[in-house]
Amino acid sequence: MRFLTTTILLFLASSGPLIACAKPPPRSVALTFDDLPFVDAGPGQPGSGPKRALRASRRLQQALVRHHAPATGFVNEVKLRDFGNAGVTILREWNSGMFQLANHGYSHGDSNKLTLAEIEQEVVQGQQVSKALAQAAGRSLQYFRFPYNHVGDTEEKRAGIEALLTRYGYRLAASTIDTSDSLFNKAYERAIARDDGKMRQRIEQAYLMHTRQQITYYSDLNATVLGYRPPDIILLHLNGINAAVIDRILKIFESLNYRFISLTEAQSDPAFHRSPAFATQFGPMWAYRWARERGIKVDGRLEKEAPAWVSTYAELDLRAPTPRQ
Numbered sequence: 001m002r003f004l005t006t007t008i009l010l011f012l013a014s015s016g017p018l019i020a021c022a023k024p025p026p027r028s029v030a031l032t033f034d035d036l037p038f039v040d041a042g043p044g045q046p047g048s049g050p051k052r053a054l055r056a057s058r059r060l061q062q063a064l065v066r067h068h069a070p071a072t073g074f075v076n077e078v079k080l081r082d083f084g085n086a087g088v089t090i091l092r093e094w095n096s097g098m099f100q101l102a103n104h105g106y107s108h109g110d111s112n113k114l115t116l117a118e119i120e121q122e123v124v125q126g127q128q129v130s131k132a133l134a135q136a137a138g139r140s141l142q143y144f145r146f147p148y149n150h151v152g153d154t155e156e157k158r159a160g161i162e163a164l165l166t167r168y169g170y171r172l173a174a175s176t177i178d179t180s181d182s183l184f185n186k187a188y189e190r191a192i193a194r195d196d197g198k199m200r201q202r203i204e205q206a207y208l209m210h211t212r213q214q215i216t217y218y219s220d221l222n223a224t225v226l227g228y229r230p231p232d233i234i235l236l237h238l239n240g241i242n243a244a245v246i247d248r249i250l251k252i253f254e255s256l257n258y259r260f261i262s263l264t265e266a267q268s269d270p271a272f273h274r275s276p277a278f279a280t281q282f283g284p285m286w287a288y289r290w291a292r293e294r295g296i297k298v299d300g301r302l303e304k305e306a307p308a309w310v311s312t313y314a315e316l317d318l319r320a321p322t323p324r325q
Contacts, residue, residue: 028231061093063246188244231266
């Protein structure tokens with residue numbers, strides 16, 4: 001009897017850590033990258049230009065391949081004027097294997113400021129090179145994402161945009177996780193320009209911490225609004241900071257028990273069978289759109305903002321001293 005009691009006590013003592021170490025339920029995420037061929041730092045900035053763009057794209061893709069993570073690249077074809085042959089090479093490399101191209105509008109124009117006719121031109125001009133590459137490989141362009149996630153600031157424009165995309169054979173690409181990576185990248189490029197290695201590392205760590213917070217926040221928000229967790233679709237950009245830390249971002253997802261899936265598999269979930277039908281001048285993630293459509297109140301103030309010092313540093317004059325934190 002004493003042996004049995006001792007055995008039970010040992011089992012109970014060990015069961016706590018076993019439960020605490022249990023993995024969260026399996027989830028899935030599709031990775032999407034906007035602004036291909038690359039978000040350049042700008043003329044005259046250290047490391048800018050076609051060679052850096054090609055290196056960054058390949059570094060990012062190599063990490064995706066190592067983690068068996070499909071990805072979709074959304075193209076602004078106007079950038080091919082700046083990147084030339086390197087830009088076309090980047091598009092070719094995003095048009096093979098587990099990678100696919102998609103349309104992000106020719107010039108990254110804001111649909112809030114465009115007429116429907118002008119939006120149509122963005123769609124048509126934005127697919128010329130990408131569509132030819134896709135067709136040559138026996139593929140097609142399936143998805144369109146509007147810059148700034150703006151999909152109609154009036155009901156008339158929203159409905160017109162939806163009809164326009166259908167006419168050209170596109171599905172609107174959803175997005176459920178935002179990491180403010182454009183802001184972090186601006187600060188990151190500023191640190192590179194200032195040759196400030198310590199600040200660059202600090203920005204990377206802040207970005208990774210914020211990304212983990214956003215993944216958890218949006219997954220929980222989806223569950224609150226929908227009653228279950230659909231596949232996540234993360235909106236990133238092909239930029240310097242993501243090329244540097246993408247391996248660590250993928251490891252964050254893996255630590256949260258995510259598997260990587262294609263955008264097509266993600267949007268096969270019933271939650272994405274149609275776009276939320278309401279007009280807004282803003283570009284919120286889909287959980288907020290779903291909540292608005294369903295009349296569910298959510299407190300957006302609970303979403304963490306990027307650290308204020310990152311915004312301050314991003315706007316810092318290159319000649320100014322680094323601010324103390």
